[in-house]
Amino acid sequence: MIINLYSQALVDDNAQLDLMAVVWAALQRGHILLTDPPYSGASASHPVERWLAPLPAPIAEDVRLLLESHTVQATTTPYQTTLHVHESGHELELSWPDLHLPCDRAAAFALRPLSVLLEDRRSDRAFLLAVAPRRWRQELERALHDGALEILNGGGLGNMLHQVREHCDAETAARLWVLFDSDADEPGAPSRDSNRLQQECESLRAHGLGHHQLRARSIENYLPLELLKTWASTVGDDAPSKVDRISAMGQQRRDHLRLKDELGKGLIADLFIRYQFQIEESWLRREGHYDEIREICESIIAHI
Numbered sequence: 001m002i003i004n005l006y007s008q009a010l011v012d013d014n015a016q017l018d019l020m021a022v023v024w025a026a027l028q029r030g031h032i033l034l035t036d037p038p039y040s041g042a043s044a045s046h047p048v049e050r051w052l053a054p055l056p057a058p059i060a061e062d063v064r065l066l067l068e069s070h071t072v073q074a075t076t077t078p079y080q081t082t083l084h085v086h087e088s089g090h091e092l093e094l095s096w097p098d099l100h101l102p103c104d105r106a107a108a109f110a111l112r113p114l115s116v117l118l119e120d121r122r123s124d125r126a127f128l129l130a131v132a133p134r135r136w137r138q139e140l141e142r143a144l145h146d147g148a149l150e151i152l153n154g155g156g157l158g159n160m161l162h163q164v165r166e167h168c169d170a171e172t173a174a175r176l177w178v179l180f181d182s183d184a185d186e187p188g189a190p191s192r193d194s195n196r197l198q199q200e201c202e203s204l205r206a207h208g209l210g211h212h213q214l215r216a217r218s219i220e221n222y223l224p225l226e227l228l229k230t231w232a233s234t235v236g237d238d239a240p241s242k243v244d245r246i247s248a249m250g251q252q253r254r255d256h257l258r259l260k261d262e263l264g265k266g267l268i269a270d271l272f273i274r275y276q277f278q279i280e281e282s283w284l285r286r287e288g289h290y291d292e293i294r295e296i297c298e299s300i301i302a303h304i
Helices: 013-029 045-053 059-072 105-110 121-131 134-146 156-164 194-201 226-235 239-248 251-255 258-263 268-274 281-286 291-302
Strands: 002-006 032-036 080-087 093-095 098-102 114-118 149-153 176-180 210-213
Touching: 002 013, 013 032, 013 059, 013 105, 032 156, 045 059, 059 210, 059 251, 098 105, 105 210, 114 121, 114 291, 121 149, 121 268, 121 291, 134 291, 149 251, 156 176, 176 194, 194 239, 194 251, 194 281, 210 291, 226 239, 226 268, 226 281, 239 258, 258 268, 281 291
Parallel strands: 002 032, 002 080, 080 098, 114 149, 114 176, 176 210
Antiparallel strands: 093 098
């Protein structure tokens, strides 16, 4: 998240504690802290100096250095969610990516993690981290470590629909991102439940709720053939021949195959846990999944 402290808040004598709480929240969650007008450290008349003047000199200097370094970081950050912090009493304006809050409500909002709602917290989390390109995986792991990102268990499409409906107001919708299966047996034909969830998420897009309906049937359909072959060689029985039969299919058919039924080996999705960091980007590109995975990762990180 980018946090932008407006000059009206900086010169509000009653906002000092609230602003320091925002600074603390930014440090805790790894957010980018900026000011409007931008702070360069060169002008003693800048509103930042009026805000910092009553503070102990070491604390004031730490804040100055933080603002200067974050001004540089802001030029390359992948974050898009921007929290604009105004003086007390300012009216809420929440239209993602620009979220305008008064200073007395800003720190609590900045501390709230982006919640990523998944059908199955265990296997879908492993899927997301396993297929994410290295750059994006590092960003996701950092956000998870800092508490800027959390993973929620959806418990299936029906339960996820109810959870999304609980985030119907703009302030909570802006801190939710939803990933779910299409359950499509053929391209462009998601199941009824998946479509209902997609429509509900889309109705809250203007409030900042991010979402993605997988183009393939389920996360299992993103298991690269190389990984399936490695797994099959360790399982034995008829697994290698089944994987060979799947390999002979066209990519479009493989993307919508009921893989769990085809392989008959239980929780196939657990392979994302077993082989979590052995998935190569070249495999995803060859099977046509790389661009979609990149789109998912970029969207999640943009909403943090």
